[in-house]
Amino acid sequence: MPAKRELSMRQLRHLLRLHHDGVSAREIGRRLGVARSTIQDNLKRAAAAGLKWPLADDVTEEALELQLFGRAAIATGRRRRVEPDWAALARELKRPGVTMMILWEEYREVQPEGYGYSRFCDLLRGFERRLTPVMRQHHVAGEKVFVDYSGKRIGIVDPMTGEICEAEIFVGVLGASNLTYAEATWTQKLPDWTGAHVRMFRFFGGAPKLLVPDNLKSGVNKASFYDPEINRTYGAMAAHYSVGVLPARPGKPRDKAKVEAGVRFAQTYILGRLRRLTFFSLAECNQAIALVMQRMNDRPMRNLA
Numbered sequence: 001m002p003a004k005r006e007l008s009m010r011q012l013r014h015l016l017r018l019h020h021d022g023v024s025a026r027e028i029g030r031r032l033g034v035a036r037s038t039i040q041d042n043l044k045r046a047a048a049a050g051l052k053w054p055l056a057d058d059v060t061e062e063a064l065e066l067q068l069f070g071r072a073a074i075a076t077g078r079r080r081r082v083e084p085d086w087a088a089l090a091r092e093l094k095r096p097g098v099t100m101m102i103l104w105e106e107y108r109e110v111q112p113e114g115y116g117y118s119r120f121c122d123l124l125r126g127f128e129r130r131l132t133p134v135m136r137q138h139h140v141a142g143e144k145v146f147v148d149y150s151g152k153r154i155g156i157v158d159p160m161t162g163e164i165c166e167a168e169i170f171v172g173v174l175g176a177s178n179l180t181y182a183e184a185t186w187t188q189k190l191p192d193w194t195g196a197h198v199r200m201f202r203f204f205g206g207a208p209k210l211l212v213p214d215n216l217k218s219g220v221n222k223a224s225f226y227d228p229e230i231n232r233t234y235g236a237m238a239a240h241y242s243v244g245v246l247p248a249r250p251g252k253p254r255d256k257a258k259v260e261a262g263v264r265f266a267q268t269y270i271l272g273r274l275r276r277l278t279f280f281s282l283a284e285c286n287q288a289i290a291l292v293m294q295r296m297n298d299r300p301m302r303n304l305a
Contacts, residue, residue: 007034007042009064013055015042020053042068082111086127093124100124144175144246145208147197149188150263152271156184159280167282169270169289170196171263174204175212182266182293184285194237207241214247269296 007015011032018028025043029036046052049067084107092098104120115123153166167184170192174180181200185192201207230238230245238245269292279285 007032007038012042012064012068015039016046016051016053016055019043019046045069082114084111084114086124089124090128093128141176142174142206142208144210144212145172145200145204146175146212147172147200148214148263150267152267154184154271154274154279154285156279156282156285167285168192169266170200171266172197172200174208179204179297180266180293182270182289184282184289186282190231190233194234197237201241207243210244210246211238212246265296266293269293 011034015028015032018031019025023031025039026036029039032039045068051064051067055064089103089107092103093100100121101117103124104115104117107120108114114120148171150169150171153168155164156167157164165186167186168188170183170185172181181203183196183199185196197211230247235245270289273292274288277288279288
């Protein structure tokens, strides 16, 4: 049975060079970060194989490993054992009465030197996890705006009392371009919620075809997969701008992934870059947010073909 190699080929070459230079096994182990016994074992193997530094130019990594450990090196990314057809096994596993033990036994009948049971199960489960489909959403320009409130607030100081009041951060993200609008409002209540939408439309220079809000009470009275109940005032505002409302489904975070990412990014830009400033009014705070968001939106778009 081939011996187990504990050092990389680069470390083995370094070991032979240091030993040739008269460095002790203890010091070599310290430099390579391994035990002295490991160094001594590899030096014994090198002496038995007749290897001396400097190595000949034609000594490849495969030849070096074969001389020291009695096996050829395995290329990075390749497994040493014969791979079964994982896709076929995943399909078989869905059939009634089929277990991993049955599949493994059938695999070992064909490949007696194949994987052990536990490793076989790990690899099969890993393959099944990679099968989980995630549909990439395609966003048409101007079609959807994803809206939500940030979970974090920004502090505003009352100039009369010195009390710090925390304002909410409203965020809207265009699906195709990622153009982002943000503003601070005192609450998440209906007047602030609808007012933020109006100001967002003014910032975008128009209204989209659809609004995709999270199931905030100011926008959605009753969450439903098939027939959500939209708040009457919010619905009237949407009808005024000829905009449809399509709330994200409860428990489906991928429906609102665009605004979730936008909220996190906006929080970084707003809270991170304004953290040393003190605001004494909501208007003053929103002026600063507008400047920060302009910087954010002026960033070049990436990962687009």
